[in-house]
Amino acid sequence: MKEAWARWGEEDEAGAVNAIGARQVCDAAALVREGRAFNLAQPISGATAVPKHRSGILHLLGRDGGDYAAGARRPGGFQFSEDTIVMPVHSGTHIDALCHCWYDDQLYNGFSGDTVRSFGAGRCGVDKLPPLVTRGVLLDCVRANGGELVDGASIGLDLVRKALAAAEAEPREGDAILIRTGWQERQAPGANVDFNAEPGIDVEAAEFLAESGVSVVGADNFALEALPFPQGKVFPVHQRLIRDYGIPILEGLVLGELAQAGAKTFLFFCAPLRIVGGTGSPVAPVAVL
Structure with missing residues (x-):
């Protein structure tokens, strides 16, 4: 944790996305072969479940x-x-900024939780995140599992490794890892969605991705991690990725069509709105094959 905090300097508020440099952008652009673009965002309307x-x-x-x-x-x-x-910025398809959650009164990089006030976050707001243009890796955990992941199912390191093998990729510095759980595809528009039950990754899988140097982790569910939480825990994956590793989280992605196209690695881009002091932002990420 302390190593992750110190890596980009004591005043850094962007975290792991600092690893996305010119090389990562150029390498990602070179993955484009078909010229097919996929919008990974949910439609926004009054019927969007919140x-x-x-x-x-x-x-x-x-x-x-x-x-x-x-x-x-x-x-x-x-x-x-x-x-x-x-x-609400944390509805539909959105990104969690590094001020979104913390513990022990410290945000990412040791900034005080007192800097997050009713008028906005003084540190680690979403406006500190640059446009994200990098290699995307689709981890189709539904396919790797051999079928539907039931609500509450924990996606552990073994299943993540299996999905990586299917994608013919290893996570590397600057990557955007997108995890298909199938949860979003089961939700009918305007339905009474149960936000307390979903499949998602566990802490061990999250730590493996973080230690691999990835810059962002996202999923097609509400909270990335499995719900209900393990006994005695509250958003343990959020705490580790956002607060400890400085990795922003994407939630509510639409990944079914991308999976059907057989996507593995691709050009990924996502630009958060520059909401000064915002704890997150609606986004419309795009994958290009």
């Missing part, structure tokens, strides 16, 4: 066709529409 402790998503048009039907002015014949979105 945990009950968070507000729902509001999509409101401030100007629409009805305004003109009611007699709104049309200077020069010009008409337009515009809208407003109000949503």
Whole structure:
């Protein structure tokens, strides 16, 4: 942990994504062979399922066709529409910043938990994360498992290694590791989603990926890790990856179509919104084969 904190300097707030340099970007670009781009994000609407402790998503048009039907002015014949979105940043497909969780009153790199205030995070906010352009590796744990992973199933190191073998890849510095659990594919749009039960990786698997030097870990589920948590633990994978290793987490990815295309390694890019002091950001990651 201390080694991960010290690696990029005492004032670093970006963590493991610092490992993505020009070499990683160029190597990832060289993986493009077919020119097929896959949007890995969920649609955003008022029907998007959100945990009950968070507000729902509001999509409101401030100007629409009805305004003109009611007699709104049309200077020069010009008409337009515009809208407003109000949503929790940790909903749908999103990235967790390094200020999202901590313990012992210390964030990643030893910054005080007191720096996260009601007006935003003074340290490790999502605005400190650069655009992520690197090699993506799809770990299709459903296929590696030989079938559906039931809710609560723990994806351990053995299954992760099996999925890596199927992808013909080893995790390396700067990688974005994307884990298909199948959970998102089982959720019907607008359904009453149970956010307390899902398959996900365990701490040992997370530590293996972190020690391999990867820059980001994501999955197609709500919390990356298995729910319910192991006895006596609360978000143990989040604590290790975000707080201890400085690795941001992607959640709510859409990976079914990418898996059906037989993706293994590919160009991956994702740009968080630069929300100053934000604990996360909605994102629309893209994989290019």
